[in-house]
Amino acid sequence: MTTQVIAKALSDAEIEEYLEFACRVAELAGQEILPHFRSGLGVENKSTVDYDPVTLADKQAEQVIRREIARAYPTHSVFGEEYGRSSGSCSLTWIIDPIDGTRGFMMGLPQWGTLIALNDGIRPVLGVMHQPFVKETFIGSRHGAYLRRAAELRPLRTRQIDDLGDASLCATHPEMFREGAERSAFGRVARRCKQTRYGTDCYAWCLLAAGLIDLVIETQLNPYDIQAVIPIIEAAGGVVTSWSGQPAYGGGQVIAAGDPTLHRTALELLGDSSP
Amino acid sequence: MTTQVIAKALSDAEIEEYLEFACRVAELAGQEILPHFRSGLGVENKSTVDYDPVTLADKQAEQVIRREIARAYPTHSVFGEEYGRSSGSCSLTWIIDPIDGTRGFMMGLPQWGTLIALNDGIRPVLGVMHQPFVKETFIGSRHGAYLRRAAELRPLRTRQIDDLGDASLCATHPEMFREGAERSAFGRVARRCKQTRYGTDCYAWCLLAAGLIDLVIETQLNPYDIQAVIPIIEAAGGVVTSWSGQPAYGGGQVIAAGDPTLHRTALELLGDSSP
Numbered sequence: 001m002t003t004q005v006i007a008k009a010l011s012d013a014e015i016e017e018y019l020e021f022a023c024r025v026a027e028l029a030g031q032e033i034l035p036h037f038r039s040g041l042g043v044e045n046k047s048t049v050d051y052d053p054v055t056l057a058d059k060q061a062e063q064v065i066r067r068e069i070a071r072a073y074p075t076h077s078v079f080g081e082e083y084g085r086s087s088g089s090c091s092l093t094w095i096i097d098p099i100d101g102t103r104g105f106m107m108g109l110p111q112w113g114t115l116i117a118l119n120d121g122i123r124p125v126l127g128v129m130h131q132p133f134v135k136e137t138f139i140g141s142r143h144g145a146y147l148r149r150a151a152e153l154r155p156l157r158t159r160q161i162d163d164l165g166d167a168s169l170c171a172t173h174p175e176m177f178r179e180g181a182e183r184s185a186f187g188r189v190a191r192r193c194k195q196t197r198y199g200t201d202c203y204a205w206c207l208l209a210a211g212l213i214d215l216v217i218e219t220q221l222n223p224y225d226i227q228a229v230i231p232i233i234e235a236a237g238g239v240v241t242s243w244s245g246q247p248a249y250g251g252g253q254v255i256a257a258g259d260p261t262l263h264r265t266a267l268e269l270l271g272d273s274s275p
Numbered sequence: 276m277t278t279q280v281i282a283k284a285l286s287d288a289e290i291e292e293y294l295e296f297a298c299r300v301a302e303l304a305g306q307e308i309l310p311h312f313r314s315g316l317g318v319e320n321k322s323t324v325d326y327d328p329v330t331l332a333d334k335q336a337e338q339v340i341r342r343e344i345a346r347a348y349p350t351h352s353v354f355g356e357e358y359g360r361s362s363g364s365c366s367l368t369w370i371i372d373p374i375d376g377t378r379g380f381m382m383g384l385p386q387w388g389t390l391i392a393l394n395d396g397i398r399p400v401l402g403v404m405h406q407p408f409v410k411e412t413f414i415g416s417r418h419g420a421y422l423r424r425a426a427e428l429r430p431l432r433t434r435q436i437d438d439l440g441d442a443s444l445c446a447t448h449p450e451m452f453r454e455g456a457e458r459s460a461f462g463r464v465a466r467r468c469k470q471t472r473y474g475t476d477c478y479a480w481c482l483l484a485a486g487l488i489d490l491v492i493e494t495q496l497n498p499y500d501i502q503a504v505i506p507i508i509e510a511a512g513g514v515v516t517s518w519s520g521q522p523a524y525g526g527g528q529v530i531a532a533g534d535p536t537l538h539r540t541a542l543e544l545l546g547d548s549s550p
Contacts, residue, residue, distance in 0.1 A: 041422065041429050041485050103470060107443060108487035109478055110385045110409050134385050134409055147316065154316050168382060173473065174449060195378060198448065199474030203384055210316050212383035 007121040008091045015126060015141050022116045022128045023137055023148070025068045029061035029098055029114045030132025036060075037133060038108045054102045058082050061098035061114065069094050081224050091121030097224040100129075101201030110134050113202045115228035123249055127228030129206050138206040140232030145209050156236040158258030159211035164265055167214035169193040170204035177219055182253070185243070185270045186217055192269070205229035205256060209236035214258050215266055219243075221251035229256075239263040243270045282396040283366045290401060290416050297391045297403045298412055298423070300343045304336035304373055304389045305407025311335075312408060313383045329377045333357050336373035336389065344369050356499050366396030372499040375404075376476030385409050388477045392502035398524055402503030404481050413481040415507030420484050431511040433533030434486035439540055442489035444468040445479035452494055457528070460518070460545045461492055467544070480504035480531060484511035489533050490541055494518075496526035504531075514538040518545045 010018070036057035062082045069078055077088040080096035094116065099105050101112030113131045117124040126141035136149040138156070145156035161167050169190055177183040190196050193215065200207075202225075204216045209232045218225075226240075226248055233240045239260050243253035245267055255270065257263035285293070311332035337357045344353055352363040355371035369391065374380050376387030388406045392399040401416035411424040413431070420431035436442050444465055452458040465471050468490065475482075477500075479491040484507045493500075501515075501523055508515045514535050518528035520542055530545065532538035 038485065038487065041431070041487070103472060106487070107445070107472060107475075108482040108485055109472075109475065111474075156316070170382070173471075175471075196448075196450075197378060197382060197384075197474050199386075199472050200382075200384065207383040210313065210383055212313065212316070212381070 006091055007123070010120060010125060012143070015143060018118050019126050019128070019139060019141055019143075021068075021072060022118065022126065023130070023139065025065050026114045026116050026128050026130035026137065027132070028064050028068065030130060032060040032064050033057040033099060033114070034132050037105065041108070054099060054105050057105070058098045058102070062096055065094075065096050065098065065116065079224065081222065093119045093121070095119055095124065095224050095227040097222075097228070100225060101203075104199065104201060109199075111199065111201055111203050113206075115202060115224065117224075117227035117231070119227060119249070123247065124227040124230050127231040129202050129228060129232065131203075138209065138229075138232050140209065140229070140235040142231075142235065145232050145235035147206075147210065156209045156232070157211050158209060158233070158236050158238040159214060160259050161214045162259045162261035162265075164189070164192040164215075164262065164269075165194060167193045167262060168212075169196045169215040169217065170200040170208075170213050171196070171198055171217050172201055172204075173198055182219060186219075188269045188271075189215070189217060189266050202229065205233055205240075208238055208256055208258050209233050211236075211258060214262060216256045217254075217266070217270075219253045221248075221254050223249060223251045226251050226254055241267070243267070281366055282398070285395060285400060287418070290418060293393050294401050294403070294414060294416055294418075296343075296347060297393065297401065298405070298414065300340050301389045301391050301403050301405035301412065302407070303339050303343065305405060307335040307339050308332040308374060308389070309407050312380065316383070329374060329380050332380070333373045333377070337371055340369070340371050340373065340391065354499065356497065368394045368396075370394055370399065370499050370502040372497075372503070375500060376478075379474065379476060384474075386474065386476055386478050388481075390477060390499065390503035392499075392506070394502060394524070398522065399502040399505050402506040404477050404503060404507065406478075413484065413504075413507050415484065415504070415510040417506075417510065420507050420510035422481075422485065431484045431507070432486050433484060433508070433511045433513040434489060435534050436489045437534045437536035437540075439464070439467040439490075439537065439544075440469060442468045442537060443487075444471045444490040444492065445475040445483075445488050446471070446473055446492050447476055447479075448473055457494060461494075463544045463546075464490070464492060464541050477504065480508055480515075483513055483531055483533050484508050486511075486533060489537060491531045492529075492541070492545075494528045496523075496529050498524060498526045501526050501529055516542070518542070
């Protein structure tokens with residue numbers, strides 16, 4: 001038995017409305033998160049047992065986002081990192097990662113962000129990555145990809161680099177790839193790139209959309225780690241798929257490239273290395 | 276024949292004055308750098324041949340810093356990444372890295388910064404790390420270590436984590452360590468830490484001072500990569516030395532720890548692995 005999934009067709013006006021909503025609630029989430037960022041700074045004898053700032057920030061931020069969705073769109077579903085799935089009556093689902101890059105967050109680094117996507121029943125149709133400390137938001141939908149910072153709105157375009165030897169590659173951590181076939185596959189691509197950079201988390205996808213990074217390869221992703229950035233990357237001209245070239249909505253092994261030829265080349269090198 | 280180096284003793288008032296100067300010129304440098312950060316964003320067919328934003332930003336920023344030093348303190352010496360050494364008549368030397376973390380800068384990531392130290396003839400007596408995009412400055416001298424962001428000034432203290440199993444370790448890149456003894460030595464420490472994070476550059480030293488990171492291990496550093504952060508780390512209660520336990524002013528292989536016991540343990544594991 002197969003379940004037929006019906007995607008909800010959204011008008012331009014609806015896309016605009018939901019995008020504005022996503023940006024607004026991401027900023028509300030940021031207000032919950034920031035008091036916990038670097039909160040122990042300057043305090044002696046920090047206890048790491050009693051107080052877990054990232055979990056607290058994650059939960060409070062997701063609660064605020066869920067509360068706003070319930071108020072504005074009570075028929076919509078929600079799928080978040082902290083509180084799982086809650087099903088509404090229509091096929092629209094908000095996919096939430098309150099803090100992507102929790103390790104960086106815990107270390108006080110600025111490379112983390114709040115991810116919010118809207119899925120139409122099949123795929124994410126809009127997404128935002130908001131960084132409340134740096135105060136910037138990456139935005140994507142079929143209306144384009146943009147970076148908003150204060151009053152400035154700049155369009156995003158990927159870079160047309162089609163040769164691995166010219167490409168900058170990002171990943172979260174080299175040891176995130178499982179030992180054996182998966183790590184070897186990543187290594188085959190990494191060795192041919194001009195440079196690699198680790199510890200980039202959600203910023204890597206967004207800066208690939210901005211034409212500053214050429215290739216991002218990750219594994220062990222959850223749907224909420226990737227759905228928000230897919231509309232940003234695609235609207236900027238990039239390609240994002242699973243390692244086997246399928247839609248990446250479900251997470252797992254994901255590869256994004258700014259240039260389609262570069263994507264094909266890297267995909268061939270990755271080969272078959274499913275876990 | 277040995278050259279006797281005389282350190283200039285500085286009064287509290289002088290330290291204060293030079294710190295304020297360092298913060299002010301770091302901000303001026305930031306004004307030169309920011310127009311080149313993510314400058315190609317949204318532009319199609321970016322040429323990577325004709326325009327090298329990071330080199331331009333680096334040079335313009337160092338020129339501004341050197342101009343201000345020449346105006347305010349014409350007898351002081353300067354040692355900068357881009358324009359090398361210029362000798363003054365007194366033993367005070369300003370040590371400058373206009374953009375530490377050029378790879379992150381080129382990728383549009385926020386983890387880079389401007390480093391300025393003042394060396395008294397033997398060692399750095401004050402240092403600042405300024406990040407003009409994130410808009411924050413880490414400051415250190417014998418008067419203490421602080422993080423300045425807008426009107427807020429927060430004191431920095433390292434974290435008292437003395438067991439590797441509880442420690443967060445940062446380094447710029449795992450392959451920066453030379454294959455063989457050096458990479459093995461790093462691996463011996465990394466494997467025993469709770470977690471490692473790469474791609475952190477100058478932020479790692481500063482967030483170690485802030486008590487959010489426990490251990491930073493680097494190699495192939497230049498004096499201008501490390502001198503500015505030494506006074507920040509030491510004033511916050513941390514320890515920073517070469518891998519052989521000697522002063523780290525000259526760069527090379529450097530290790531910093533928030534806790535002295537952790538530093539000793541890591542140093543023993545690194546063992547003798549000089550290149």
